Amino acid sequence: xxxxxxxxxxxxxxGSVLASHLVAMAAIEEGLRARVGETFGAAMRGGSVxxxxxxxxxxxxxxxxxxGAEIVIALxxxxxxxxxxxxLAKGGLLLTNTRPLAPVDVNIGRAEYPSMQTIEEAVKKLxxxxxxxxxxxxxxxxxxxxxxxxxMLGALAGIGKLPISLESLRCAIRxxxxxxxxxxxLRAFELGLNAVREK
Amino acid sequence: xxxxxxxxEDSPGKRVLLMGNExxxxxxxxxxxxxxxxxxxxxxxxxxxxxxxxxxxxxxxxEWSTNEKVAFEVxxxxxxxxxxxxxxxxxxxxxxxxxxxxxxxxxxxRGGFVIAVADDPSAHYSSNEQDTRFAAFYGEIPCLEPAxxxxxKDMTRYAFELSEQLELPVMVRSxxxxxxxxxxxxxxxxxxxxxxxxxxxxxxxxxxxxxxGPPGPVEKHRWLHSRxxxxxxxxxxxxxxxxxxRGKPKLGIIASGIGASYAREAVxxxxxxxxxxxxxxxxxxxxxxxxxxxxxxxVKTVIVVEEGDPLVELxxxxxxxxxxxKLRVIGKMSGHLPQVGEINTDIVLRALAKxxxxxxxxxxxxxxxxxxxxxxxxxxxxTLCAGCPHLGxxxxxxxxxxxxxxxxxxxxxxxxxxxxxxxxxxxxEVKPKDTAESVRYAIESPYExxxxxxxxxxxxxxxxxxxxxxxxxxxxxxxxxxxxxxxACIPAVINAVYNKAKGVFLVLDxxxxxxxxxxxxxxxxxTATGEPAKQLLIEDIARACGxxxxxxxxxxxxxxxxxxxxxxxKFGGFAMVIARRVCTLQALRQKKFIGxxxxxxxxxxxxxxxxxxxxxxxxxxxxxxxxxxPLICNGCGMCAQVCPTGAISVGx
Numbered sequence: 001x002x003x004x005x006x007x008x009x010x011x012x013x014x015g016s017v018l019a020s021h022l023v024a025m026a027a028i029e030e031g032l033r034a035r036v037g038e039t040f041g042a043a044m045r046g047g048s049v050x051x052x053x054x055x056x057x058x059x060x061x062x063x064x065x066x067x068g069a070e071i072v073i074a075l076x077x078x079x080x081x082x083x084x085x086x087x088l089a090k091g092g093l094l095l096t097n098t099r100p101l102a103p104v105d106v107n108i109g110r111a112e113y114p115s116m117q118t119i120e121e122a123v124k125k126l127x128x129x130x131x132x133x134x135x136x137x138x139x140x141x142x143x144x145x146x147x148x149x150x151x152m153l154g155a156l157a158g159i160g161k162l163p164i165s166l167e168s169l170r171c172a173i174r175x176x177x178x179x180x181x182x183x184x185x186l187r188a189f190e191l192g193l194n195a196v197r198e199k
Numbered sequence: 200x201x202x203x204x205x206x207x208e209d210s211p212g213k214r215v216l217l218m219g220n221e222x223x224x225x226x227x228x229x230x231x232x233x234x235x236x237x238x239x240x241x242x243x244x245x246x247x248x249x250x251x252x253x254x255x256x257x258x259x260x261x262e263w264s265t266n267e268k269v270a271f272e273v274x275x276x277x278x279x280x281x282x283x284x285x286x287x288x289x290x291x292x293x294x295x296x297x298x299x300x301x302x303x304x305x306x307x308x309r310g311g312f313v314i315a316v317a318d319d320p321s322a323h324y325s326s327n328e329q330d331t332r333f334a335a336f337y338g339e340i341p342c343l344e345p346a347x348x349x350x351x352k353d354m355t356r357y358a359f360e361l362s363e364q365l366e367l368p369v370m371v372r373s374x375x376x377x378x379x380x381x382x383x384x385x386x387x388x389x390x391x392x393x394x395x396x397x398x399x400x401x402x403x404x405x406x407x408x409x410x411x412g413p414p415g416p417v418e419k420h421r422w423l424h425s426r427x428x429x430x431x432x433x434x435x436x437x438x439x440x441x442x443x444x445r446g447k448p449k450l451g452i453i454a455s456g457i458g459a460s461y462a463r464e465a466v467x468x469x470x471x472x473x474x475x476x477x478x479x480x481x482x483x484x485x486x487x488x489x490x491x492x493x494x495x496x497x498v499k500t501v502i503v504v505e506e507g508d509p510l511v512e513l514x515x516x517x518x519x520x521x522x523x524x525k526l527r528v529i530g531k532m533s534g535h536l537p538q539v540g541e542i543n544t545d546i547v548l549r550a551l552a553k554x555x556x557x558x559x560x561x562x563x564x565x566x567x568x569x570x571x572x573x574x575x576x577x578x579x580x581x582t583l584c585a586g587c588p589h590l591g592x593x594x595x596x597x598x599x600x601x602x603x604x605x606x607x608x609x610x611x612x613x614x615x616x617x618x619x620x621x622x623x624x625x626x627x628e629v630k631p632k633d634t635a636e637s638v639r640y641a642i643e644s645p646y647e648x649x650x651x652x653x654x655x656x657x658x659x660x661x662x663x664x665x666x667x668x669x670x671x672x673x674x675x676x677x678x679x680x681x682x683x684x685x686x687a688c689i690p691a692v693i694n695a696v697y698n699k700a701k702g703v704f705l706v707l708d709x710x711x712x713x714x715x716x717x718x719x720x721x722x723x724x725x726t727a728t729g730e731p732a733k734q735l736l737i738e739d740i741a742r743a744c745g746x747x748x749x750x751x752x753x754x755x756x757x758x759x760x761x762x763x764x765x766x767x768x769k770f771g772g773f774a775m776v777i778a779r780r781v782c783t784l785q786a787l788r789q790k791k792f793i794g795x796x797x798x799x800x801x802x803x804x805x806x807x808x809x810x811x812x813x814x815x816x817x818x819x820x821x822x823x824x825x826x827x828x829p830l831i832c833n834g835c836g837m838c839a840q841v842c843p844t845g846a847i848s849v850g851x
Contacts, residue, residue, distance in 0.1 A: 011579070013584070021216060021381060024216050024381060024383075025216045028214055028215065028216050028383045033382075033383050034216060034381075034382065034383050035347075035380065035381070035382050036216070036380060036381040036382070037376060037379075037380040038379060038380070040323060047579060047580075047581040047582075048579050058467070060346075060347060060460040060463050060464050061376075061457075061460045061461050061464050061543065061544045062376050062380035062381075062382070062460075063376070063543055063544070065468075065544055065545050065548075066545050067565075078576065078577060078579070079579075081572070081575065081576055082576045082579075084572075085569055085572050085573050085576060086569075090562070090565060099830075101816075101828070101830075101831070102819055102828075103577055103578065103579035103580060104579075104580050104582050104624065104644065104646070104814065104816060105577060105578050105579065105580050105624055105625055105626035105627075106577055107811050107818065107819055107820045108624065108643065108644060108808070108811055108812070108820070109808070109820070110624060110626035110627050111577040111578060111626040112577060113577055114575045114576075114577070118575060119575075122572040122575055125568045125571065125572055126565070126568055126569065126572055127565060127568070136830065145830055175200060175201070176201065
């Protein structure tokens with residue numbers, strides 16, 4: 001493995017940045033180099049946020065090249081599609097939550113939200129694969145809907161393409177999620193992991 | 200390990216993940232910083248935030264100052280006494296500082312003084328794309344420009360040393376992709392410096408710290424010039440300026456700061472490693488001119504890669520006239536690299552491939568598929584948070600303006616979360632007109648409220664000019680936040696009263712500098728390190744400034760807020776309304792506010808979309824009816840006040 005390029009996409013406030021830091025911290029723990037960058041549709045919460053994670057022996061720039069992401073992890077499906085169009089590598093994987101968060105543009109009737117089926121077809125058209133899980137429900141099952149990011153991190157680990165051990169990821173979660181939420185986050189991680197392994 | 204522990208850990212050699220801003224803070228800590236001051240501004244805020252975490256543990260002073268100029272002076276004052284000091288700011292923050300910046304350099308400093316500035320090419324979080332490296336050039340001080348997080352730390356630590364060697368402030372210029380990106384960083388030792396502050400008004404030079412003291416500013420300017428040869432000599436030996444020149448390559452690359460990271464990667468991806476000469480620049484000013492000239496003499500073509508405006512390229516073009524007049528210089532000025540927006544590896548790769556005569560592989564079918572799929576991606580306009588008090592203020596402002604009539608109101612905006620009131624709806628096309636009359640545009644959502652917006656404190660000044668110009672086609676309003684009020688509005692309020700301007704100044708007070716990540720300010724009652732502090736009330740200051748109409752309202756109460764703004768609009772003088780409620784995110788975080796989720800009764804809902812036009816991200820519209828997303832709703836209850844048919848109520 002030379003390098004792994006990932007994008008964790010979501011809506012501001014969903015925790016995509018923390019999820020990407022957890023991956024990078026676990027990678028450094030295993031002696032790899034890491035870079036995390038971010039792209040955003042607008043200033044802060046409520047807008048599109050995508051965190052770029054690059055792991056390898058020789059990474060230097062913080063952003064994944066266009067068409068260079070092996071996996072796009074989406075905490076929200078529309079954001080998954082937005083980033084897949086630009087960054088997903090040919091043959092890459094969109095790993096997405098199925099729960100939409102409608103943009104205000106859709107709510108005021110100025111734009112249309114693509115259905116899950118449309119998104120699946122679009123990803124295939126891009127030459128990519130898609131795995132969709134209901135991460136929001138799994139997060140609620142774990143005990144806190146705000147752990148969607150960690151459910152998706154578990155799902156990512158379940159794909160088995162990261163050069164990082166599950167133990168390093170669990171350790172990064174334990175040490176870096178807000179104090180007092182360690183258990184619920186670790187439960188979320190396992191639920192995401194199993195959801196993908198069952199697929 | 201959490202950042203508050205990592206930042207103070209004295210374990211040299213340990214590798215950790217640090218954000219660029221944390222790395223800058225760590226560099227200052229390793230250098231033994233004694234005083235650090237800043238005003239929040241993305242993408243620079245985490246520098247002082249991180250220092251504030253370490254300050255109580257390591258025993259130095261870290262503060263959020265009322266604005267960047269004050270912060271700069273606080274840090275400079277410490278440096279005059281020989282204590283190491285740092286001030287940090289975003290690109291625009293430096294504009295506030297320029298007066299002191301251009302004058303402090305005439306006498307320089309005694310203790311190391313580092314000015315850390317985070318630029319924002321592509322203006323992700325900013326009003327402009329300005330390249331502040333030019334300020335270092337203008338002020339004749341060295342500028343260090345890191346290529347990654349490791350360099351951000353190492354350069355900041357070294358900048359204190361260089362500052363003391365030259366007796367001048369030193370700038371560390373970061374950009375979004377360094378400051379707001381993270382990378383693995385190897386920690387260095389923490390210097391155990393505890394300097395006793397001393398003062399000597401004639402230290403090495405007469406009247407050192409007083410530009411007017413004899414022999415006066417011109418001689419001090421001469422002294423500043425006299426430092427330049429030493430600075431130029433030093434930069435030739437720095438590890439961050441490095442020339443890799445083997446064999447007889449035709450093409451040379453000169454890449455500064457983050458540009459070097461992009462260029463390195465582009466060279467690797469194109470397989471040009473052994474075919475090009477590479478000059479990595481860490482000091483865009485002063486440039487290591489001898490090193491540059493050596494490269495210019497060795498190659499036929501040179502490509503300059505840098506983030507921002509062509510500061511290095513301009514100098515390289517000048518040096519090339521002497522060193523190698525026939526040399527071809529490629530860069531932003533030649534049009535090979537874009538002159539606006541940030542660069543990245545893909546952009547540098549395309550430019551480099553073109554110059555090197557390499558045709559990049561294209562997958563036309565996939566490009567077509569991408570273009571087709573792009574059309575399916577709905578835009579996502581930025582919104583205020585669910586239950587944000589500003590939503591209430593904007594709703595009330597809209598109702599009050601409607602009630603008082605008038606054709607075309609002017610609503611002047613300002614900088615803070617509420618600036619989203621001018622972000623517009625991305626999916627909506629705007630068709631500009633050019634008529635001789637004032638033009639009214641419907642406000643379909645709060646995001647179309649603000650008509651002007653430039654800089655911190657700018658709106659309240661514009662209001663006065665619009666009034667004195669004689670504008671009578673509608674009401675004139677300015678909107679600003681609490682932190683912005685303390686930062687930049689007070690002299691403008693005094694001016695409005697003194698010069699008899701008329702208009703309404705609406706202050707949206709949510710108790711925190713929210714947009715940049717909830718830093719405290721003089722109205723919060725806390726310092727940067729979390730110590731209790733005297734809480735200043737905006738109404739007390741306004742009263743002292745002579746404001747006669749003054750109302751404080753709760754923006755969650757839409758009727759009362761509307762009435763107060765309406766009254767202010769009818770007052771006929773300079774009127775202030777302070778809409779005060781703590782930021783909902785902070786209230787939730789501190790468990791001071793737990794609202795019950797709202798629900799919509801579909802039998803009562805007529806599908807009028809008024810709730811949607813309120814602009815809360817928790818309000819949905821589906822199948823002809825309004826709805827509430829229970830995952831987003833924070834239960835503020837404002838949408839229920841908006842609904843004309845009483846269809847929205849408190850749920851379980």
